[in-house]
Amino acid sequence: MFNQHLRIVGAVALVGLAAGATGVATAARADDPNARRSRAEHVLLLSVDGMHQSDLGWYVSSHRTSALAKLVRSGVSFTKAQTPVPSDSFPGLIAQVTGGNPSSTGVYYDDSWNRSMFPAGTTDCSTATAGAEVTYFEQADKNPHSLDAGQGLAGLPGSILSMTSHPTSLIDPAQLPVDPASCQPVYPHSYLQVNTIFEVARAAGMRTAWSDKHPAYEILNGPSGTGVQDLFTPEINSDAPTAGASIDWTKDNALTQQYDGYKVQAVINEIRGFDHSGSVSVGTPALFGMNFQSVSTAEKLPKSGGQPGGYLADGVTPGPVLSAALDFVNGEVGAMQAAIHTAGLDDSTVIVLAAKHGQSPTEPSALTRIPDGPILSALDSAWNTAKHVTSGLVALSADDDGMQIWLKDHSDEAAAFARSFLLTYNGTGNDINASPKAFTASGLTTVFAGQAAADYYHVQRGDVRVPDVVGIAQHGVVYTGRKGKIAEHGGADPQDRNVPLVVSGNPLRRHGTSSDKVETTQIAPTILNLLGLNPNSLRAVEIEHTRTLDLDRGDGSDQNGTVDQNQSANSDQANPGG
Numbered sequence: 141m142f143n144q145h146l147r148i149v150g151a152v153a154l155v156g157l158a159a160g161a162t163g164v165a166t167a168a169r170a171d172d173p174n175a176r177r178s179r180a181e182h183v184l185l186l187s188v189d190g191m192h193q194s195d196l197g198w199y200v201s202s203h204r205t206s207a208l209a210k211l212v213r214s215g216v217s218f219t220k221a222q223t224p225v226p227s228d229s230f231p232g233l234i235a236q237v238t239g240g241n242p243s244s245t246g247v248y249y250d251d252s253w254n255r256s257m258f259p260a261g262t263t264d265c266s267t268a269t270a271g272a273e274v275t276y277f278e279q280a281d282k283n284p285h286s287l288d289a290g291q292g293l294a295g296l297p298g299s300i301l302s303m304t305s306h307p308t309s310l311i312d313p314a315q316l317p318v319d320p321a322s323c324q325p326v327y328p329h330s331y332l333q334v335n336t337i338f339e340v341a342r343a344a345g346m347r348t349a350w351s352d353k354h355p356a357y358e359i360l361n362g363p364s365g366t367g368v369q370d371l372f373t374p375e376i377n378s379d380a381p382t383a384g385a386s387i388d389w390t391k392d393n394a395l396t397q398q399y400d401g402y403k404v405q406a407v408i409n410e411i412r413g414f415d416h417s418g419s420v421s422v423g424t425p426a427l428f429g430m431n432f433q434s435v436s437t438a439e440k441l442p443k444s445g446g447q448p449g450g451y452l453a454d455g456v457t458p459g460p461v462l463s464a465a466l467d468f469v470n471g472e473v474g475a476m477q478a479a480i481h482t483a484g485l486d487d488s489t490v491i492v493l494a495a496k497h498g499q500s501p502t503e504p505s506a507l508t509r510i511p512d513g514p515i516l517s518a519l520d521s522a523w524n525t526a527k528h529v530t531s532g533l534v535a536l537s538a539d540d541d542g543m544q545i546w547l548k549d550h551s552d553e554a555a556a557f558a559r560s561f562l563l564t565y566n567g568t569g570n571d572i573n574a575s576p577k578a579f580t581a582s583g584l585t586t587v588f589a590g591q592a593a594a595d596y597y598h599v600q601r602g603d604v605r606v607p608d609v610v611g612i613a614q615h616g617v618v619y620t621g622r623k624g625k626i627a628e629h630g631g632a633d634p635q636d637r638n639v640p641l642v643v644s645g646n647p648l649r650r651h652g653t654s655s656d657k658v659e660t661t662q663i664a665p666t667i668l669n670l671l672g673l674n675p676n677s678l679r680a681v682e683i684e685h686t687r688t689l690d691l692d693r694g695d696g697s698d699q700n701g702t703v704d705q706n707q708s709a710n711s712d713q714a715n716p717g718g
Contacts, residue, residue: 179647180670181488184407184476185429185663187233188469188640190436190629192498193219194456196640199466207474211493215644216691217653223497223660226542227629227636230276230359232496232660233352233431237336237360239664240680243598246333246605249630250277250356253536253546256604257317257326265323271548272317273536276328276356278377280315286383289355289375297381300374300402301409301417307355307373308365328359329367334679336360337427337664338367344673346426349410351403353377353433370425372406372416374399376433389433393444393461396437397468403430404472411479424485426671431496432472438465439499440625450626455503490645490670494660499627500541500635506616510569510583512539513621519561526557533558539619542631543584543611550608555590558609562587574623583617643670643691650692662689 197219200209223232224241230250231242242248251273258268260275282290289310293299304310308327316325338348339362349370350360354377361367376399380389389399406416413424438461441449447460458466473493480489501507520532533554535546543562547554562582571577588596588610599606613619615635618628629636641660647670665675666689675681675688 179672180490180645181426182424182485182490183427183429183667183670184411184480184489184491185236185427185667186473186476186491186493187236187429187431187496188435188493189229189232189431189433189496190439190499191469191495191640192502192635193221193638193640194502195435195458195466196642198456198458199470203470206470207477208470208493210477211473211491211644212642213651214646215491215642215648215651216689218641218643218656218658218689219653220655220657221494221639221641221660222637222657223495223639225632225637226538226544227497227631227633228538228540229353229431229496229629230356233357234332234359235659235661236494236496236663237338238332238334238680239661239675239678239686240334240684241598241661242606244334244680244683246331247359248597248605248607249538249544250354251275251536251538252544252605253607254317254605255546255550256320258320258323260314260316260318260325262318262323265318265320268318268320270320271535274317274326274331275315276331276354276359278354278356278375280311280328280356281354281375282310282312284375284377285379287374287378287380287389289373289378296383297398297402301372301406303372303374303417305370305372305415306358307371308358308361310355310373311358327365328356329361329365330363332359332362334362334683335364335677336362336367337667337678338362339364340668340673340677341427341671342367342369343677344671346671347423349407349416349425349428351406351416351430353431370410370415370422370428372403374402390437391441393434393438393441393449393465396434397465400432400434400468400472403432404475406430407476408479411476411483411485413483424483427667429492432469434465434468435462436497436499436629438462439502439627442624442626450504451502453504455501455506487646490643490647492663492667493640493642493644494663495639497629498636498639499629500631500633501616501627502635503616504572504626507572507626508569508577508579508583508614508617509571509620509623509625510567510579510617511621512537512543512619514567515562515565515582516545518565519558522561523554523557538607538630539611540630541618541628541633541636542613543582543587543609543619544607545609545611547608552590555593555608559587559589562609562611570623572626579614579617581614582611583614583619584611585614586612588612641689643689648691654690656690658689661686666691 257272259272262268278284313325351372355373377388379385409418449461523533538544565582593610594601
């Protein structure tokens, strides 16, 4: 990802979960007339990042006695589920735990721009200039090179389960944007515009836990700052396997599996009634879970351990690295199922398996790597020439397999200029074998700019968070100046969005397959429903009218479980509002 930006510093004061201040609805207990009878005492949410529905289907049909096959047989599998646009990890998970798209959550990427906030490090807000990068990835860590993100644990990586349950303390306020009203830095949880399922569960007196890949995932705490009681966030982009190593945990799939193993152990400890470290008895959480990264890196790495990554030539059959990653995830899901059984929780636990995002392209022949840096530099140069300025036009660009660009000039003229330039820029990238491969129109099929970009995300033109330019990439395009990846996510490609969604467990009355078109935003109200809580306690659910998944049919018919056309800001690639 090529970024042109101002460096930002800052940190945020905690915000109370007052309905008047945040628009957060009051949590409903199981005896609320609007809440359904509780089906589960525990919900375990698992996100297998990078997994497509086709991967799950392939694995289950090829491994009929596997843990994943058991999971599918014991629940309702939604085979036409989609994650929102942009299909990045941050908005992808936030959708699952809030019920909302970026139009309501305000989160467009883990690295974005806000036109109203001040740059990091601002101390005099009376003279500061608005416009700041919002840095909620590994750069925000106190020490991004350490697995514990700067906590200072001895004996890493073996001691990582002793990492704090409160990663807000591991975020460097010098990396955060500054709120113009308070002149204080803004932590991720305060940036989120709506509440989370963790906050609703806690308001009902339930225990919560989660494990993920950066301390910035403290955003899951929600505006209250207190949603997740036990939040375990070892830094995946740290030096691996020890500090000072030349690679991180994502550059070798065996290392990624080792990294994911720490989070699995944390979850198993929680199933057994302990905190993530396994040292303090606290009781099994009502709501908990983790994300897997092993499938994602297996899809992106050209090679790992001397074997090719990604898929075979047919674009369907996993290659050796990806096949091994799927075996690993299957084994770890099996280990969690075994722990649930041993703890006597089979009849009270529901497992929800989904993915923050898929990945594209799956077909090796479709890959076109395009360095986005030269494109954005040329756009700046063209603007400078046309307007007789030297400041350039691009404030920040988030490009993986789509483009989101925030401009320094927020006018319709600047947006139109950027759109025209991108659609007429041609060049040469490289293919799966690193051989030259020509591209046209900056690798894009469609560009939404200015009002069209705001309309694409269903927000007002003056929204301070929405990108000025949204580029929908041609299939197979990956923006990178290097040759170290063969797939990506973050755009609107169907392969980025078509993910598995399985709700499984003894408490469910029906098992089967549903071909309803659903979105991963529906996971949030469904989880609350399963726990006997009111889905309308979620602000995003109220705003977008997000429906719960239909767990009573599982027969593929088209009623009740479908997505309300006005609910989703991303139901269609060309017009994500339907």
